[in-house]
Amino acid sequence: MPFKALGLSEPLLKAIADQQYQTPYPIQEKAIPAILQGRDILGHAKTGSGKTASFVLPILEWFQDKGPAENRSIRVLVLAPTRELAIQIGAVFQAFGEKLPRKVKTLAVYGGVSINPQMIGLQNVEILVATPGRLIDLLSRRALTIADTDILVLDEADKMLNMGFADEMKDILFLLPKKKQSILFSATLGEALEAIHKSLLRDPLKITIAEEKQDLEQIEQRAYRVSPERKGPLLRYLIKTQEMEQVLVFASAKRSADNLVEKLKKNGIDAAALHSEKSQGARTEALNKFKSGRLRVLVATDLVSRGIDIQFLPYVINFELPRSPQDYVHRIGRTGRAEASGEAISLICPDDEHHFKVIQKKMKKRVEMLESDDLELQGY
Template identity: 50%
Template sequence: MSFTNLGLRAEILHAIGEQGYDTPTPIQAKAIPLVLEGRDLMASAQTGTGKTAGFTLPILQLLSSRQEGLSLKRFKSRALILTPTRELAVQVQESVRTYGKHLSLRSAAIYGGVGMGPQTKALRAGTDILVATPGRLLDHIQQRNADLSGIEILVLDEADRMLDMGFINDIRKIIALLPKQKQSLLFSATFSDEIRALAAGLMRDPASVDVAPRNAATSLVKHSVYLVDRARKRDLLIQLIENHGWHQILVFARTKHGADALAERLDKAGIRSAALHGNKTQGARQRALEDFKRNKVTVLVATDIAARGIDIDQLPHVINFELPNVPEDYVHRIGRTGRAGTNGEAISLVCIDEHRLLRDIEQLMKKSIEKKVLSGFEPDPSIRPEPIQNGRRSAGAAKAQRKSDPRSRTAGKPQRPQQRGASGRSAPPARKSGGNYAGSRDR
């Protein structure tokens, strides 16, 4: 099958051809026809398989076809794409602009970490396709900069991650402002049973597309584990980089402080590194990502939240300096490599504290991961495991919190106005300290 078989208009096919593509990926081939039919859709596929084009292409087709001969109020957006992070919002809007370059549709990306002025100007000038993070979109809605009453298509990109990150109340507030008659699309690499049940209440007879087994990792990635003591992880990482001459490595740390400390340690060892996490300004995050893409830095140390939106076709190595607390996050992490048909390598540095987490990951993937020990870094059998204090809560803890949190039962009811800070922006709700969540909300 080629893109010409999907019924896309000539302007879109021209833009696709300019990017060097002629054959849709499996998720695109299955999802695009369903979206063009106007169906609600839940689509699951491995990271790096073209999910973004799977919804941007048909949205461009539908909106441009409906636009002809119509006189619409340009102030009202017609499609809303919600993403969990700033980086992913930028990436999605780049896709919209790339494939819609020969159309007259307007788009804008709305996210936190930058001033609201340019975003306000773009919104008031009129935008057909709005890509946004939930918190910043609510800021604009409260200031009457955005009008969602004309939304025809809603997309939740990385839907499971948005809901799991605590955006559920924000998403419900936004959905309450949308027309009841709309097309709803959920795209993600993974869907938990809880998320599927929640989505079922938001959609009308949704079609389902599962290109790969749920929570599966691409077969193009080679997995391995180095067993090491917790205090020697940094030295082992430096040794591995020097031994293999790796030149572009995405390293995952569990916390923002840990990411900063590791990047600083690697820099002192002569390995140019940068940290990427929610406490960085948007400008700093963008510079770190661009320097990494251009090989100006060898190692990018990121937290799970900040790494969403990192899209590098031929990223060779992903290293888990610390394993994630939730096994599904392992799939998201290693999905940064092995993309676009290229091979990749996923390496995890595992200490005694993380053996249970490793077993959970192997159980999820239904496979055993090769264990290695580098000479000189043999684990000390006398060291006892310690509790992992920081990092993301377990799925069970998050579920228990949602059940006990009265705010989760007030969605759709009138809310008191949020307190506003000196800048005029809504003050984010207080969050527990620890891990990637304290003060790191992607508004």
């Protein structure tokens, strides 16, 4: 089914084409027409299923025949659990809405940075993407009102509850008008979420997108057996000799990630670390530079890796293995997307070999193990 069959206008279809979206994902096929009709939505879908565009596109369409709201009165509120997701959603709104006839100002607000620039930035904002804690802070300072909000989106609602935002969400929902369109997306459906959607949603369309198994066949996997002292040089050797220009490297800890970046830079390889102790500005800059191809190597920990969504990422390297086979599959699944091939390389020290066998068994796929003793790593 093409996007033009979903009820979107020509300007938005052009914006979709400009963003190189070819055909809608299943969740977009079901959600977009229903949201355009004003229906509440209860969506059960995993990260990476295309749900962001499934609410961004019809919301932007909704604005095209709406006049401006009063200043600091938020027309559309999107709640997200993390800073990275809030920024990502805000960027999608801006990318699709940039060339539409009716301009809509969008702002992402989140903690970990000064609140004052965000308060100033709220001028004439109509779509607000917020983490719950920062929204409560702004509301307490009377920097905005959500009393007349028309559309509410709860994205990754289960994660917000798991992160301890239940009280903040309850406070926010109390301040919203009873009459509004509500859209709730979650990866899991537990009892706490059941209570929220029963009180919030009116006759919702329930959409469940079954999680597709990662197609590992499009990912070329290999591993190198290496001693701990030769591990760093081997990483640099592979990046340089294979002329890798966009490489996502996974480390197990923040200190390890920082040390890797330091050594890569000393050896002439442009790199940056992405982990929870980095400032929000540094994280955003590193991720944007990497996505745009201006940063050669991004070294990330698992904690923040779910904010990394790059359609044509060619290389993933496991400098250190994750704890679980599921995390391993998630890591290498950053490459080999959108029917493109990708390479996943793991560096295996003697102490890692048993764990790597367990990963392969759970994955039901054998990974070729290469020896690295004969590689000349001096100078790397």
